[in-house]
Amino acid sequence: MxxxxxxxxxxxxxxxxxxxxxxxxxxxxxxxxxxxxxxxxxxxxxxxxxxxxxxxxxxxxxxxxxxxxxxxxxxxxxxxxxxxxxxxxxxxxxxxxxxxxxxxxxxxxxxxxxxxxxxxxxxxxxxxxxxxxxxxxxxxxxxxxxxxxxxxxxxxxxxxxxxxxxxxxxxxxxxxxxxxxxxxxxxxxxxxxxxxxxxxxxxxxxxxxxxxxxxxxxxxxxxxxxxxxxxxxxxxxxxxxxxxxxxxDTSLLKCYLQAYVCARNGHTDVAITTLANRPTGAVYQPFPYLDYLMGIAKLNKLDYSAEASFEKFLQTNKGVNNIKDAYLHLAWIALLKGENNNLSALIAKTKASGFIFAERDKQALNEANSPTPNKELLKARLLFDGGYFAKGLDVLSDSKAEDYASAKDKTEYHYRLGRLNDALGKDDMALMNYQNAITVGKSLKYYFAAKSAVQIGIIYEAKKNTQKAKSSFNLAISMKGHEQENSIENEAKQGLRRIGG
CATH class of the missing domain: 1.25.40 (Serine Threonine Protein Phosphatase 5, Tetratricopeptide repeat)
Structure with a gap:
C-alpha cells in the first residue's frame, strides 16, 4: 500500500x-x-x-x-x-x-x-x-x-x-x-x-x-x-x-479502496464513477471483486444494469467469497423486475453455491432461507445503503405498518423508516420509528429490534443523554437469539465503553 x-x-x-x-x-x-x-x-x-x-x-x-x-x-x-x-x-x-x-x-x-x-x-x-x-x-x-x-x-x-x-x-x-x-x-x-x-x-x-x-x-x-x-x-x-x-490514479489498489469506502458509506455515485474510470490493461492483476462492487453500488441506486456486473463477477471469480451474496442480489433484481421464475432459481443458487466464510455470505444464506422480502421495503433498504435517504423515504411515504401482513415486515417497516429519518437528522421521528420496531419485533429472530436499540443509544449518546444511551445499549445486549447477535451486541458494548458505561 x-x-x-x-x-x-x-x-x-x-x-x-x-x-x-x-x-x-x-x-x-x-x-x-x-x-x-x-x-x-x-x-x-x-x-x-x-x-x-x-x-x-x-x-x-x-x-x-x-x-x-x-x-x-x-x-x-x-x-x-x-x-x-x-x-x-x-x-x-x-x-x-x-x-x-x-x-x-x-x-x-x-x-x-x-x-x-x-x-x-x-x-x-x-x-x-x-x-x-x-x-x-x-x-x-x-x-x-x-x-x-x-x-x-x-x-x-x-x-x-x-x-x-x-x-x-x-x-x-x-x-x-x-x-x-x-x-x-x-x-x-x-x-x-x-x-x-x-x-x-x-x-x-x-x-x-x-x-x-x-x-x-x-x-x-x-x-x-x-x-x-x-x-x-x-x-x-x-x-x-x-x-x-x-x-x-494509476493505482488500481487506490481505485479499489476508494470505491469500497464510498460504497460502504453512502457515496454511491462517487463509487460508480471511480470504478467506471479504473485503470485497465494486461499490466494489472485481474480483480473480479471490482465487478461485484460495481453491482452492489448500482443496485443501491436501483439501477438494474447491476445484473451484468454480478454476472461478470460470477463468471470470472475463482475465489470462495461473495458468491452467495452475488446470487442473492441477482435474486433481488429478479424480484424487483417481477421475474418470479428467475427469482426461485436464483434463491436456489444462493443456497447451493459458494461458501460461508464471509459474513456477507452467511447473511445471504440466512436471507435466502427467510421469506421473500417485500419489494418496497427492499427498495428502501437498498436506497438507504446507497445514501439516497430522501428517495428511500419517498418509497415508504404511501404505506403504513398496517399494510404489511407479517410481524417481520411490520418490524422492518418501522426500522427502515427509523434508519432513513435518522440519516436525515430527524431524530424525534427516528426515535419513534425505532421504538415501534422494538415493540413489534423484540421477540423475533430478525435483527431489526436489537439494531434499533443500538441506534437509539447512538442518538442519545450524541445528545449527551448518557442515562438513556446506556439504557438503550443494555437493551440491545439483552436481546438474544436473533440474527447478527454477536456484531450487534459488540456494537452496543462499544457504545457503553464510549460513554463510560
Missing part, C-alpha cells in the same frame, strides 16, 4: 535514500535498492507480474537481500486478496516460514529485521482470517504484536511500526466475543480502537513531511480500512478522500 515516488518527489526520495543508507550501514542484507523500490511501486499499483519480474532479477543479483522475501510476501498477499482463492492460499502458505527463516538469519541491528517478520505475520493472519483459521490467526497476531513492540523499544524513531500496531489495536479493540478474542486474551492482547485510530491518523498526517513518505500509501490504505470497516466512523469517507488525493 505504499508507492515510491522517485520522479515526482525528489526531495522525499533523497531523504528516503539517506534513511536507508543509514539503516543499512551494518549490513547490505536489508537493501531497499532501486530495483526493490520499483518492485514495491508496482505491487501497490497491483501490477503484480511486473513486480515479480523485478523481484526475480533482484534475487538473482543479490540472493541474500532480505528485502526480497519481504516484497515477495506483499506480492502473495495482494495476489490472494484479488483472487480470494482458498486453493491458491494453501499452495502459497508454505512460503511464509521459508521467508521468515531467511529474514531471521539476517542483520538484527536493522529496524527491518523485526518489522519485516511482523508484517509477514500480519499479512498471513489477515488472509487466513478470510477462510476461518482463527487459532493460527491469533498466534500470528500475537507474534506480530510482540515483534512490533520490541522493535519500537529498539528503534523508537522507526515510525513504520505504527502501521501494524495501529491496525492491531483497532481491530482487537472492537473484536466481538468469541474464540478469536478469548484466544488473544490468553496472550495478553486486548487492543484499543481509539489508540489505533490515533496512531494511524498521526502517521497519515505526518509521513508526507518525513523521510518515510514513500510508505504513505500503506498507512492511508490501512487507515481507510480501519475507519470504514472496523470503526465504522462517520468521518471515513471524508478522511479517505482527503488522504488518497495524493495517490496517483
Amino acid at each position: 505504499h508507492q515510491i515516488k522517485l520522479l515526482r518527489l525528489p526531495i522525499s526520495y533523497f531523504l528516503f535514500s539517506i534513511f536507508f543508507l543509514f539503516s543499512n550501514n551494518a549490513s547490505a542484507n536489508f537493501d531497499f535498492n532501486t530495483n526493490c523500490q520499483k518492485a514495491y511501486q508496482n505491487i501497490f499499483e497491483l501490477k503484480l507480474n511486473a513486480a515479480r519480474q523485478l523481484i526475480a532479477a533482484e534475487k538473482k543479483i543479490h540472493p541474500n537481500n532480505s528485502i526480497v522475501p519481504f516484497l515477495e510476501n506483499y506480492v502473495d498477499y495482494y495476489y490472494l486478496l484479488t483472487t480470494e482463492s482458498k486453493s491458491e492460499f494453501e499452495r502459497l502458505e508454505p512460503n511464509k516460514e521459508v521467508r521468515l527463516d531467511q529474514i531471521s538469519d539476517d542483520d538484527k541491528s536493522s529496524p527491518y529485521y523485526l518489522y519485516a517478520q511482523a508484517q509477514i505475520n500480519i499479512q498471513w493472519a489477515l488472509m487466513r482470517g478470510r477462510f476461518g483459521s482463527y487459532l493460527t490467526v491469533a498466534r500470528e497476531i500475537n507474534r506480530a504484536n510482540s515483534l512490533l513492540q520490541e522493535n519500537t523499544k529498539k528503534f523508537p524513531g522507526f515510525h513504520l511500526n505504527g502501521i501494524g500496531l495501529g491496525l492491531i489495536n483497532a481491530v482487537l479493540g472492537v473484536l466481538p466475543d468469541g474464540f478469536l478474542k478469548s484466544t488473544l486474551s490468553t496472550f495478553g492482547i486486548k487492543g484499543n480502537l481509539q489508540a489505533g485510530l490515533n496512531m494511524l491518523d498521526k502517521l497519515a498526517e505526518n509521513l508526507p513531511k518525513s523521510a518515510y513518505e514513500p510508505f504513505y500509501e500503506e498507512t492511508v490504505f490501512t487507515y481507510a480500512y480501519v475507519l470504514s470497516d472496523v470503526a465504522k466512523s462517520p468521518s471515513a469517507y471524508a478522511k479517505t478522500m482527503k488522504y488518497m488525493a495524493r495517490i496517483p
